[in-house]
Amino acid sequence: MADTRHFGRLAGTAIVVLGVAGAFLYLGGWFNPTALTPARFADGFERVDGIYSGFRRNHAKGVGVSGFFQSNGQGTHLSKAVVFQAGRVPVIGRFSFGGGDPYVADAPNLVRGLGLLFRQPDGEEWRTAMINLTVFPFKTPQAFFDNLIASQPDPQTHKADPQKMEAFLARHPETVQAMKIIQSHSVSSGFDNSAYYGLIAFWFVDASGTSIPVRWSMVPLQPFVAADAVAAQGDKNYLFDALIASIVQHPLQWHLMITVGQPGDVTDDASIPWPDGREQVDVGTLTLDHVESEETSPARDINFDPLVLPAGMAPSNDPLLSARSAVYSQSFTRRAGEKKLPSAVTPSDVRK
Amino acid sequence: MSMSVASEQRQFTTLMRFFHWLTAAMVLTMLGIGVAMVASLADYHRLVSIHRPLGILILIVVVIRFVNRHYSALPPFPTTMSPRERSVASASELFLYALLVVQPLVGWGMLSAARYPIVLYGSIHLFPILPQSVMLYAVLRRAHTVLAYLLFLTFLAHFGAVLFHTWVMRDGTFSRMAPWKVRAQ
Numbered sequence: 001m002a003d004t005r006h007f008g009r010l011a012g013t014a015i016v017v018l019g020v021a022g023a024f025l026y027l028g029g030w031f032n033p034t035a036l037t038p039a040r041f042a043d044g045f046e047r048v049d050g051i052y053s054g055f056r057r058n059h060a061k062g063v064g065v066s067g068f069f070q071s072n073g074q075g076t077h078l079s080k081a082v083v084f085q086a087g088r089v090p091v092i093g094r095f096s097f098g099g100g101d102p103y104v105a106d107a108p109n110l111v112r113g114l115g116l117l118f119r120q121p122d123g124e125e126w127r128t129a130m131i132n133l134t135v136f137p138f139k140t141p142q143a144f145f146d147n148l149i150a151s152q153p154d155p156q157t158h159k160a161d162p163q164k165m166e167a168f169l170a171r172h173p174e175t176v177q178a179m180k181i182i183q184s185h186s187v188s189s190g191f192d193n194s195a196y197y198g199l200i201a202f203w204f205v206d207a208s209g210t211s212i213p214v215r216w217s218m219v220p221l222q223p224f225v226a227a228d229a230v231a232a233q234g235d236k237n238y239l240f241d242a243l244i245a246s247i248v249q250h251p252l253q254w255h256l257m258i259t260v261g262q263p264g265d266v267t268d269d270a271s272i273p274w275p276d277g278r279e280q281v282d283v284g285t286l287t288l289d290h291v292e293s294e295e296t297s298p299a300r301d302i303n304f305d306p307l308v309l310p311a312g313m314a315p316s317n318d319p320l321l322s323a324r325s326a327v328y329s330q331s332f333t334r335r336a337g338e339k340k341l342p343s344a345v346t347p348s349d350v351r352k
Numbered sequence: 353m354s355m356s357v358a359s360e361q362r363q364f365t366t367l368m369r370f371f372h373w374l375t376a377a378m379v380l381t382m383l384g385i386g387v388a389m390v391a392s393l394a395d396y397h398r399l400v401s402i403h404r405p406l407g408i409l410i411l412i413v414v415v416i417r418f419v420n421r422h423y424s425a426l427p428p429f430p431t432t433m434s435p436r437e438r439s440v441a442s443a444s445e446l447f448l449y450a451l452l453v454v455q456p457l458v459g460w461g462m463l464s465a466a467r468y469p470i471v472l473y474g475s476i477h478l479f480p481i482l483p484q485s486v487m488l489y490a491v492l493r494r495a496h497t498v499l500a501y502l503l504f505l506t507f508l509a510h511f512g513a514v515l516f517h518t519w520v521m522r523d524g525t526f527s528r529m530a531p532w533k534v535r536a537q
Contacts, residue, residue, distance in 0.1 A: 009520045017512040024504060027384050029391035037391045123477065125469050141393050301467070301486045307397050308468070311475035319394060326389075326396035332466070337490025 036145055038330040041323075044145055045331070048152045049100025054340035057331040059113045059129075061104055062096030063240055063345050064297020067251065067288040069118055075283030078212060078258060079204035081312030082120040084283055092117045093288060094299040095191045095243060098131065103344045106239035108187050108227035114196040114218065115304030116286070127308035129324075130196035130218060134185055136270035137178045141323035147175070178271040189230040191243040192252050193222040200306065200321055201267035203314040204258070213261035213316065215274065218254035218286060222246075240345045244291050251289035255282050267316040293350050294343040303332040361427045363528055368424050371417040373531050378410050379452065383504050390497075404459075405472040411456035418449055432523040444510060451503045457481075458499060462492035 045057035075084030098111030112132040138144040150164040260279040307325040389399035464480035465488040517525035527534040
C-alpha cells in the first residue's frame, strides 16, 4: 500500500516536470511545425534564391553609402525625435536590389532598396529600409512568403510557374490592386533619380505626447529620367556603376517627405495608398556623398531593422513590421557567422 | 559559502525567500518569452521589447541576491540528504547563479557586438560593452541559445529535485524556501 502511494507520487513528480518542459516547448512552437517562423521565412529565401555565404537573405546585392541628413526643423511639429531638430546628423546607407542573389544582373525592373541609419547625437538611431515601389504588393507576412514560394523558378525552365502565380493572385486581390498602382508609375533610369518609399505607417509622437499616423518617402533632387528612355547595357553592374559615377561627380540628394495621415487612414495595410491630398511635410534633405563596396563599407554589417526607432517614433499595428524585424534579425544572425564572399561591386569598381 | 548556521532556523531568511521567488518569476517569464519570440513573427517585437529590460533587471536582482546570500544565515540541509546530495545541491546552486549572471551579459554583449541600440525603455539605452564584430555577435548569439536551454534544464532539475524531496520523501524541503512563514514542527 505504502509502495503504491510512493510510486504514485514519483510518477506525479515526473508528470509535473514533463508538463513544465512541454509548456516550454509549446511556447517555442515545437508542436506547430507548419507555422511561419522567422527561421522558416529565411529558409524560404534560401530555397528560392540559394545560399550565398555572408550575404543578406534578401536585398543581397548592394553598395554602401554615407553622408548626412540636414533637418530643416519642420519635423519637430510632428515628432519629438532628435533627428528632426534643425541641424545635421550623420547617415550610413545601402542601395540594393531585391532578391537573394548577390550577383544578379542589374535591371531597371528589379526592386531597388535604400536602407538608412540616422545616428542622433544622443546615441539613439533611426533605421529604415525603403524601396522604389509606391505601395507594398503584400498585406501580410504570409502573403509575402506565399508569393516568394510561388515565384520559385522551375529548375527546367528557370522561370516561375505561371499557374502558381495565377493561383496566388486569385487568392490575393489586394496584390493585383497594388500591382496596378505600382505599374501606373514609370520606373526611373537609376538608383540616383529614384524615389524610395517607407510604405508602412508609423506613429509620430510630438513633445506634448500627441500621436499622428505618418508614412515617409525620399524624393530625389536628381531630375527624373524614365528607364525606358535609356538603353539597357550588357554589363552586369551597369546600374550600380552609374550610381557610383553619379555620386563621385556630385553629392546625391533627396527630400525626406512625411505624409501626415488622418483619422480613418489605414495603418495596418501597406498595400493600400492613403488618399491623395494628404499633407506632405518636407522635413529636410538627405545628402549621400560617399560610396564604397560592401567589402569596406560599415553598411554591410548593419541590420536595417525598421523597428530601430528613436523616441518620438513608434510602430503601427501593421503586421509586416514585427515580421520584418524578426526575419531581418534571422537573416543577420545567419550571415553574421558566415565567411564573407566578395560582393559583385568590388572596391576596385568603386575607384575606377 | 555559508556564514553561520542557526540550529533552530528551518527556513531561509525572509529577504532570501523574497529574492528566490522574485528571481523564479522573472527567469521563468524570461525563458518563456525567449523561446516564444524567436519562433514568432507577429509578437517578435513586443516580446523582444520586454526581453531586453527584463534581462538587465534579472542581472541586477541576481547580483544583489548573491551579495545578500553571502551575508545571510542558511538553514541546515534536511537530514534526508546524503553528503553527496548536499554537494550536488550546492554546486547546482552556484551553477544557477553563474548562468543567471552570464546569460544577461551574453545578451548585452551580443547586441553590443552587432551594434544594435540596446533600448531599455523609450530613449533609455545601454552603452555597448564589446567592440563591433559580426563574427563575435554570431558566437555570442549561439551561446545565448545554448545557455538558455542549459538554464531551463538546470531549472527543471532543481524543480524536479525539490518536488521529489517534498512530495516523495516528505522531508519538508519546500518549506525551507516557502513564500510563507513555516513554524518548526
